[in-house]
Structures are given as C-alpha cells and as structure tokens.
Amino acid sequence: MNIRIYNVRILTMEAEKEIFDGEVWVKGDTIAYAGPQVPDTKETWDKEIDGQRNLLMPGFKDAHTHSAMTFLRSHADDMKLDEWLNTRVFPAEAKLTGEDIYWLNKLAIMEYLTSGITSVFNMYLDKPMEDKVAKETGFRTVICESINDFGGTLQQVEEDYKRYSHDPDKLVSYQLGFHAEYTTSRELMEGLAALSEKYKIPVYTHCSETKKEVEDCRSRTGMTPIAYMDSLGLFRHGGGLFHGVHLDEADFDIVKTRGLYVITNPASNLxxxxxxxxxxxxLEMGIPVAIGTDGPASNNCLDMFREMFLTTGLQKAICDDPEAVPAMEVLKMAVVNGAHAMGLPECDVIAEGKKADMILIDLQQPNMQPIQNIEKNLVYSGSKQNVKMTVVGGKILYQDGKYYLDSSKEEIFAKANESAQRILG
Amino acid sequence: MNIRIYNVRILTMEAEKEIFDGEVWVKGDTIAYAGPQVPDTKETWDKEIDGQRNLLMPGFKDAHTHSAMTFLRSHADDMKLDEWLNTRVFPAEAKLTGEDIYWLNKLAIMEYLTSGITSVFNMYLDKPMEDKVAKETGFRTVICESINDFGGTLQQVEEDYKRYSHDPDKLVSYQLGFHAEYTTSRELMEGLAALSEKYKIPVYTHCSETKKEVEDCRSRTGMTPIAYMDSLGLFRHGGGLFHGVHLDEADFDIVKTRGLYVITNPASNLxxxxxxxxxxxxLEMGIPVAIGTDGPASNNCLDMFREMFLTTGLQKAICDDPEAVPAMEVLKMAVVNGAHAMGLPECDVIAEGKKADMILIDLQQPNMQPIQNIEKNLVYSGSKQNVKMTVVGGKILYQDGKYYLDSSKEEIFAKANESAQRILG
Known part of the structure; x- marks a missing residue:
C-alpha cells in the first residue's frame, strides 16, 4: 500500500535536524520520501492523509518488556522483586498456555499502539507464539532470548537464532540473551558466550536491577554481576543490560568498554x-541508554510518555540538577537508541529507505499548547492522549482511537480476562 | 438539568465502600441518588447516559496549581526554582494582561478536564478574571490568596475574602493565603494571621519546597519556615502547605498539631x-496529604494520573519499601483529601446531596485490562486517555474528546498562542 501523509510537521530524529513542514511517502513498508511539500506529486496513492499540521515522528521503541504479562496487571503489587517473582509471577506463569500468551500478547500490542510504540524488545516464554502474533498483527517484534535454569537448551537457542534472525522485512527478529545471572548457571552462560562468539552477536540480560542481586552475586562469585558475566566472555560482541540500576565504578568501565547499551525502566524500578x-x-560517559516499560506486571502500564518523563525527572531530583538529561536526549533514547539497542537500525529515523514505523502526535490537545518547543512538550507534558496514529511497517495499526488488527478489541479483552481469571482465580 | 447515568460501576470514595454496579441521578448541580439500578425510575430526564459498565467516580481535585501559567509551558525548563522564578517567571508575568490570563486560564481548564480534574485550588494574579472564567466555563475554582511583597494589600485581601467566599453554589470560593515566606514580609504575614484570627479561617502557602528556602529562612530568622510562620500565628485555624518537601522533626509535629494539609506536587518537585x-x-503520622499538579510552567502538564503514580512510586523507591503508599491511599488523596484541603467537603464523594463533580473512566482501554483491581489500575496504569467524561456541578464539560465550554477549542488555542508569542517573543 502506498500512503502519502501531507501537511505535517516532521521530526525526523536525524542528528541536528530541526522540525520542518512537509510530507512523507510510504511505499510498502518503507519510507520513500520525507521532505518539504511536493507541489505536484504525479504519484498515485492508496491513501492520502492530511496531517493537519500535527507532528509526524518515528515511533517509540520499547527496548525492554514482557508483553504477555498483562494478565498480572494490578494482581501482585507492592512487593519486592524477589518475593514478587517467586511467590506471584513464577507460579502464575506455570499455568500459562500458548493460547493465553497469544491473547495476552495481543492485549499488550493494543496498549503499545496507544502509546506510540512501534516495536518492542520482548522477552517472554513462547517464541513461536510471539512470532505468530507479530505476523498476524503486523507489530514489529524483536524476540529476546530468555533461557535460564528453568527452561531452554542451548541447542534450542541456536535453532531459534537461525529461525528468527532472517526475516527479510524484519517484522520479527531475534537477539541472543538470557533471563539473569541469578537464574542461570555458569555452564549455561558459558554456552551462550560460545554462541555469541560463533555468530559474532550481542547478548542481552536483566542485570544489576536490585542491590540484593548485586550483593548475592558478590557473595557467590566475588564479583558484581557485570564483572562476572564479562569474565565469562558474554559481552565480547556487545549487547545490553536491562535495568542497570546498581553499578560500581569498575562496572561503568566494563559497560563503556564493551559498548553495551543500558535499557532503563524507571517506572518498574520505582x-x-x-x-x-x-x-x-x-550520558556523561557516552554510554548509550534506551528506554523500556518493563512488563505490565511490574510497571503496570505500557506508556512511553510516563517512562520519558521519569527518565529525566528522576535524574534532576537525585542529582540535584534541573539541567540533567535534557528533553531531546530523552527523545533520542526512546526512539533512536532504542532502535539501535534492539538491532533495528532501519527503524531509527524518518528518512528515505527507512522502515515506515511512525506516529502522528496530536498537537491540538491542551497539553501541547501553546506550541513553543514541541520536543519539550513531548517529554514533559505528552501523554497517550496525544497519539493520533501509529504506523508499523507502512500499515496503520491505530488511528483516532480505533485499532486495525486481525482481532477485534472486544475479543482480545474477553480472552485476556478469561485467561487472567482462569490462572489467578 | 436532570441527568441519569446508568449501567455504571460506581466508586463513591466513601470509606470502606466497594465498587458496585448501579446508577447516579443528578438534579441541578447536586447528586440526587447513587445506588443500585432502579427498575422503574418514574422520573423524567433531560439526558440519560449509558455508562457501558465503565467507572463513575468523583472527579480529581487539583489542590495546588497556577492555571494561567500555561503560557510558560516548555519555555523555561531545566532550571533551579529561584533562578527560574527570578529570571524567567517574574519578568514574563509582569507583561501579562487580564485578557492573557483569561485565555491562558481557559486553556488550563481544557487540560484539567482531559485529566478528570473537576476543581482546582488556584493561586494566581487576577482574581476577578479567575472568577469570570470559572463562571463562564462552569469550572469549579477555589481562589487561593497569593499576596506578597510584590502585590496585594491586606485591605484588598479582606475585601476579596468577603467577595468570593459566599457563592451559594460554591462554583467559586476563596481561601486565605500568601505566596511564600521568602517573598512576604513579617508585617504582611502578621496581618494575615490577624485576618485568619478575625474570621477563624485557615491559611495556605508555598512552604519548604527547596533546601535553599529552608536554609535561607534559618539564616534570617533562626527558624524553619514552618516554625517561623507558626510563631507568627498563621496556622491557628489550620490551612495547608504547598510542597512540604524539606521538614525537620519539629516541623512534622507543628504540621500534625495544627492539623495542616500537605499538598504534594511530585512532578514539579522532580x-x-x-x-x-x-x-x-x-501518612504514618496521620497528616492528611492532597495532590496538586503545580503550574504548567514547572510541571509541565496538568495530569493527575502522572501525579498519582509519582506520589506512590517515588516513596516506594526512596523508602526502599514497595508497600509504601498503597493505591487506595493515593486515590483518597487525589479525591477526598483534595476536596477537604480546599474547603470543598461537598465535593468529596459520590453520595446523595453532594455536588455532582464526577468523571467517567473508560475501562475499555487496554491499560485498564484485564479488570482485576480497578483502583490499582487507576493509580498504576491510568492515563488521560481513560477520561471519557468530566462533569462539574452537574454539567458535562468534556465528553469523548469534545469540550462543552463557552469558547471553542480553536479560539482558546489561538488566543493562548498569541499571548505566549507576544510576551515571550
């Protein structure tokens, strides 16, 4: 399908490029033009959209989530991570079927779309189901390997890598990873390091999320999780750390030297x-940061606007520095760094040849007025209410409050509620 | 106008009362019935609304704001409070006309409505204009006196108290207050204390917002702002402190003993x-807390959902206690305590005889699904996107994205942009 979106302000997110008035052409899943208005296009379009001088920008990248955990939303709140995982999350997850995951994942995708998120870095239990849902809905998904002592084999990991890494349109892709140091044996991590070396690919994992995790690892290994994992050769080809809250000085150096991404999840961490x-x-060290919502069981919502405000607001307060982490840096994290962290460089900006993963932001809402500095408005006062349209791979999946998915909103809600009730009682 | 809202789940916010299915009747500006469905009402209605099993609850009370500061949104970010006030805010405010304030205030009201806020405790520069806007729009406004060394006289304060305190339907009301200890002379504060004593009325002020404010006051007076103001007799009839971030042990006792409200503004403080x-x-001391957005110049948005999440999330993180400030406590702050702090006990809950200040929350959005614990969903995953209808004093002012105000959205936006451009260039 060929779409022309005209009469828009465009924030391409390319370095140093200001917002400008113009239009964007989409052919298939790709951006064919992004520039000033073309007086006479001589092209034919399946659809022409008048953007009404709203803002077109690349979609947000949710660089760490567990989509199908929607069933645990508001079920197990107000607990410490380890108690929460062991007494609530793991027992409930043991009851999940593939069909549950199918519908719970679709529910999450609806919510991503309302928040302008066009792709996710999703770590969860059922890869074939993730793949199926991504393809049915058209929602771009990077599967993050989650092997640990409670599930998965290295042979399966290698097969999954081969199976999910070669989708030509990259609607589904795959990155090597594992759940966390505290759930994964040394042998398994060494096996993953060998796979990383064999295929020259990065490795992603939960890391240094809580003080207890770091202290426990020190007791067991004499090292921080980052130092220990690095000593096993896991980061020789880069990768990323989900959370990265509690680091010592040497940890920062390892992250910097290995070129690791840190994916921050501020709402979940609070x-x-x-x-x-x-x-x-x-930022001061030049370590690239991306942003994730984490799963809906711990957050409890999938809202990139909340995460963006927290990413800067919390730093200002704890560093006693109102200049900390400026708005444009936050946008870069939520869009460009997210794409790069997830292995989706073709989705980072609006430019010819890039994937058409874009959102239209409604500036005709009171929280965006007056229009003085749109980037700051997005980070400091934006909300889901401002997401007018979400386009993934050239397809409009959400527009003006309506979803264009293969299942209806009513069916997804009904099935998700059924799953939650059956599992949680 | 008589309105019946049926087929709703009702969260009355009365103590210990669970959510139940039923209907609510509004006659004039008052709730005439709130209970189970009535099989045959035998009443006639100007309007009947099918709530589609969404959630009807009392509106949020924004217990501290400066509405007309919308013109400074995204203009002066990333600065410390004192520099921000002195180099950006005060010089810009000096150029404001009454007409600017009129339109900028209307812009803020639009945003309150999108966030389910049905009344505000507004401290700003032009009381007659606040009164006019409140009456024209039908938006409930408690004017907070803001006298300080740069504007206002005690005589005017007493006149304003008499003028704005006796509106029979309480669409507009008034509370005694002043800007802050650091902008107000001892003589003026003593005069306010005398007025408080004369009329037996509470006093509200910005207080202990920053460390610098507290340290400066100590240098000048040998006391914290709270102790100093209390020594001047300002809190003999109660009142409230906006912000209340930096307190010493004795301060907590004064707040508790004097029965003061603390109005927290977490986003602005970050x-x-x-x-x-x-x-x-x-909470542990039994000090009542209400929630405010603060003005759009410092926040930068007027979003009670963001404030609610921060009110609990920040405590969990800084107290290292995931059980800190449970969701239902936060809702109570945002609704009931807010009403009481502002002197609006008739707006606190949904019950017969109370003012019809209510909101309809859309549960048919992915962030509210599955429906397991609605109160937690509201606090942990709610967003402006969930506000389906906002009713103030029995009038529907916002419904399904449309505003029912005396001015059009287009006119308000245009005028607010004109003001911002003229003042800020």
Missing part, C-alpha cells in the same frame, strides 16, 4: 523499590 | 530538582 538508575552518569 | 516529599512519613 514500583518494585529497586532504585533509580544513574542515567546522568551514563 | 523537574525543578527540589526533592521528594516525605509522603510515607506524613
């Missing part, structure tokens, strides 16, 4: 009382 | 790097 990640420090 | 208020401690 809600589980895990702490506040040192984002200002990461 | 953004200006002022700190994080000790909400958990306030």
């Amino acid at each position: 809600k589980l009382a895990s702490g506040i990640a040192p984002i200002k420090r990461y | 953004k200006l790097a002022s700190g994080i208020a000790p909400i958990k401690r306030y």
Whole structure:
C-alpha cells in the first residue's frame, strides 16, 4: 500500500535536524520520501492523509518488556522483586498456555499502539507464539532470548537464532540473551558466550536491577554481576543490560568498554523499590541508554510518555540538577537508541529507505499548547492522549482511537480476562 | 438539568465502600441518588447516559496549581526554582494582561478536564478574571490568596475574602493565603494571621519546597519556615502547605498539631530538582496529604494520573519499601483529601446531596485490562486517555474528546498562542 501523509510537521530524529513542514511517502513498508511539500506529486496513492499540521515522528521503541504479562496487571503489587517473582509471577506463569500468551500478547500490542510504540524488545516464554502474533498483527517484534535454569537448551537457542534472525522485512527478529545471572548457571552462560562468539552477536540480560542481586552475586562469585558475566566472555560482541540500576565504578568501565547499551525502566524500578538508575552518569560517559516499560506486571502500564518523563525527572531530583538529561536526549533514547539497542537500525529515523514505523502526535490537545518547543512538550507534558496514529511497517495499526488488527478489541479483552481469571482465580 | 447515568460501576470514595454496579441521578448541580439500578425510575430526564459498565467516580481535585501559567509551558525548563522564578517567571508575568490570563486560564481548564480534574485550588494574579472564567466555563475554582511583597494589600485581601467566599453554589470560593515566606514580609504575614484570627479561617502557602528556602529562612530568622510562620500565628485555624518537601522533626509535629494539609506536587518537585516529599512519613503520622499538579510552567502538564503514580512510586523507591503508599491511599488523596484541603467537603464523594463533580473512566482501554483491581489500575496504569467524561456541578464539560465550554477549542488555542508569542517573543 502506498500512503502519502501531507501537511505535517516532521521530526525526523536525524542528528541536528530541526522540525520542518512537509510530507512523507510510504511505499510498502518503507519510507520513500520525507521532505518539504511536493507541489505536484504525479504519484498515485492508496491513501492520502492530511496531517493537519500535527507532528509526524518515528515511533517509540520499547527496548525492554514482557508483553504477555498483562494478565498480572494490578494482581501482585507492592512487593519486592524477589518475593514478587517467586511467590506471584513464577507460579502464575506455570499455568500459562500458548493460547493465553497469544491473547495476552495481543492485549499488550493494543496498549503499545496507544502509546506510540512501534516495536518492542520482548522477552517472554513462547517464541513461536510471539512470532505468530507479530505476523498476524503486523507489530514489529524483536524476540529476546530468555533461557535460564528453568527452561531452554542451548541447542534450542541456536535453532531459534537461525529461525528468527532472517526475516527479510524484519517484522520479527531475534537477539541472543538470557533471563539473569541469578537464574542461570555458569555452564549455561558459558554456552551462550560460545554462541555469541560463533555468530559474532550481542547478548542481552536483566542485570544489576536490585542491590540484593548485586550483593548475592558478590557473595557467590566475588564479583558484581557485570564483572562476572564479562569474565565469562558474554559481552565480547556487545549487547545490553536491562535495568542497570546498581553499578560500581569498575562496572561503568566494563559497560563503556564493551559498548553495551543500558535499557532503563524507571517506572518498574520505582514500583518494585529497586532504585533509580544513574542515567546522568551514563550520558556523561557516552554510554548509550534506551528506554523500556518493563512488563505490565511490574510497571503496570505500557506508556512511553510516563517512562520519558521519569527518565529525566528522576535524574534532576537525585542529582540535584534541573539541567540533567535534557528533553531531546530523552527523545533520542526512546526512539533512536532504542532502535539501535534492539538491532533495528532501519527503524531509527524518518528518512528515505527507512522502515515506515511512525506516529502522528496530536498537537491540538491542551497539553501541547501553546506550541513553543514541541520536543519539550513531548517529554514533559505528552501523554497517550496525544497519539493520533501509529504506523508499523507502512500499515496503520491505530488511528483516532480505533485499532486495525486481525482481532477485534472486544475479543482480545474477553480472552485476556478469561485467561487472567482462569490462572489467578 | 436532570441527568441519569446508568449501567455504571460506581466508586463513591466513601470509606470502606466497594465498587458496585448501579446508577447516579443528578438534579441541578447536586447528586440526587447513587445506588443500585432502579427498575422503574418514574422520573423524567433531560439526558440519560449509558455508562457501558465503565467507572463513575468523583472527579480529581487539583489542590495546588497556577492555571494561567500555561503560557510558560516548555519555555523555561531545566532550571533551579529561584533562578527560574527570578529570571524567567517574574519578568514574563509582569507583561501579562487580564485578557492573557483569561485565555491562558481557559486553556488550563481544557487540560484539567482531559485529566478528570473537576476543581482546582488556584493561586494566581487576577482574581476577578479567575472568577469570570470559572463562571463562564462552569469550572469549579477555589481562589487561593497569593499576596506578597510584590502585590496585594491586606485591605484588598479582606475585601476579596468577603467577595468570593459566599457563592451559594460554591462554583467559586476563596481561601486565605500568601505566596511564600521568602517573598512576604513579617508585617504582611502578621496581618494575615490577624485576618485568619478575625474570621477563624485557615491559611495556605508555598512552604519548604527547596533546601535553599529552608536554609535561607534559618539564616534570617533562626527558624524553619514552618516554625517561623507558626510563631507568627498563621496556622491557628489550620490551612495547608504547598510542597512540604524539606521538614525537620519539629516541623512534622507543628504540621500534625495544627492539623495542616500537605499538598504534594511530585512532578514539579522532580523537574525543578527540589526533592521528594516525605509522603510515607506524613501518612504514618496521620497528616492528611492532597495532590496538586503545580503550574504548567514547572510541571509541565496538568495530569493527575502522572501525579498519582509519582506520589506512590517515588516513596516506594526512596523508602526502599514497595508497600509504601498503597493505591487506595493515593486515590483518597487525589479525591477526598483534595476536596477537604480546599474547603470543598461537598465535593468529596459520590453520595446523595453532594455536588455532582464526577468523571467517567473508560475501562475499555487496554491499560485498564484485564479488570482485576480497578483502583490499582487507576493509580498504576491510568492515563488521560481513560477520561471519557468530566462533569462539574452537574454539567458535562468534556465528553469523548469534545469540550462543552463557552469558547471553542480553536479560539482558546489561538488566543493562548498569541499571548505566549507576544510576551515571550
């Protein structure tokens, strides 16, 4: 389908490029033109959309989530991470069927779309189901391997890598990873390091999320999780750390030297009382930061606007520095760094040849007025209410409050409620 | 106008009362019935609304704001409070006309409505204009006196008290107050204390927002702002403190003994790097806390959902306690305590005889699904997107994205942009 979106302000997110008035052409899943208005296009379009001088920008990248955990939303709140995982999350997850995951994942995708999120880095239990849902809905998904001592084999990991890494349109892709140091044996991590070396691919994992995690690892290994995992050769080809809240000085150097991404999840870290990640420090060291919502069981919502405000607001307060982490840096994290962290460089900006993963932001809402500095408005006062349209791979999946998915909203809600009730009683 | 809202789940916010299915009748500006469905009403209605099993609850009370500061949104970010006030806010405010304030205030009201806020405790520069806007729009406004060394006289304060305190339907009301200890002379504060004594009325002020404010006051007076103001007799009839971030042990006791409300503004406190208020401690001491957005210049948005999440999330993280400030406590702050702090006990809950200040929350959005614990959903995952209808004094002012005000959205936006451009260039 060929779409022309005209009469829009465009924030391409390319470095140093200001917002300009113009139009964007989409052919298939790709951006064919992004520039000033073309007086006479001589093209034919399946659809022409008048953007009404609203803002067109690349979609947000949710660089760490567990989509199908929607069933645990508002079920197990107000607990520490380890108690929460062991007494609530793991027992409930043991009852999940593939069909549950199918519908719970679709529910999450609806919510991503309302928040302008066009792709997710999703770590969860059922890869074939993730793949199926992504393809049915048209929602771009990077599967993050989650092997640990409770599930998965290295042979399966290698097969999954081969199976999910070669989708030509990259609607589904795959990155090597594992759940966390505290759930994964040394042998398994060494096996993953060998796979990383064999295929020259990065590795992603939950890391240094809580003080307890770091202390426990020190007791067991004499090292921080980052130092220990690095000593096993896991980061020789880069990768990323989900959370990265509690680091010592040597940890920062390892992250920097190995070129790791840190994916911050500020709302989840607050809600589980895990702490506040040192984002200002990461920026000062030139460590690239991306943003994730984490799963809906711990957050409890999938809202990139909330995460963006927290990413800067918390730093300002804990660093006693109102200049910490400026708005444009936050946008870069939520859009460009997210794409790069997830292995989606073709989705980072609006430019010819890039994937058409874009959102239209409604500026005709009171929280965006007056229009003085749109980037700051987005980070400091934006909300889901401002997401007018979400386009993934050239397809409009959400527009003006309506979803264009293969299942209806009513069916997804009904099935998700059924799953939650059956599992949680 | 008589309105029947049926087929709704009702969260009355009365103590210990669970959510139940039923209907609510509005006659004039008052709730005439709130209970189970009535099989045959035998009443005639100007309007009957099918709530589609969404949630009807009392509106949020924004217990501290400066509405017309919308013109400064995204203009002066990333600065410390004192620099921000002195170099950006005060010079810009000096150029404001009454007409600017009129339109900028209307812009803020639009935003309150999108966030389910049905009344505000507004401290700003032009009381007649606040009164006019409140009456024209039908938006409930408690005017907070803001006298300080740069404007206002005690005689005017007494006149304003008499003028704005006796509106029979309480669409507009008034509370005694002043800007802050650091902008107000001892003589003026003593005069206010005398007025408070004369009329037996509470006093409200910005207080202990930043460390610098507290330290400066100590240098000048040998006391904290709270102790100093209390020594001047300002709190003999109660009142409230806006912010209340930096308190010493004796301050907590004064707040408790005097029965003061603390109105917390977590987003503004983060953004200006002022700190994080000790909400958990306030709750443990039985000090009532209400929630405000603060003005759009410092926040930068007027979003009670963001404030609610921050009110609990920040405490969990800084107290290292995921159980800190449970969701239902937060809702109570945002609704009931807000009403009481502002002197609006008739707006606190949904019950016969109370003012019809209510909101309809859309549960048919993915962030509210599955429906397991609606109160937690509201606090942990709610967003402006969930506000389906906002009713103030029995009038529907916002429904399904449309505003029912005396001015059009287009006119308000145009005028607000004109004001911002003229003043800020």
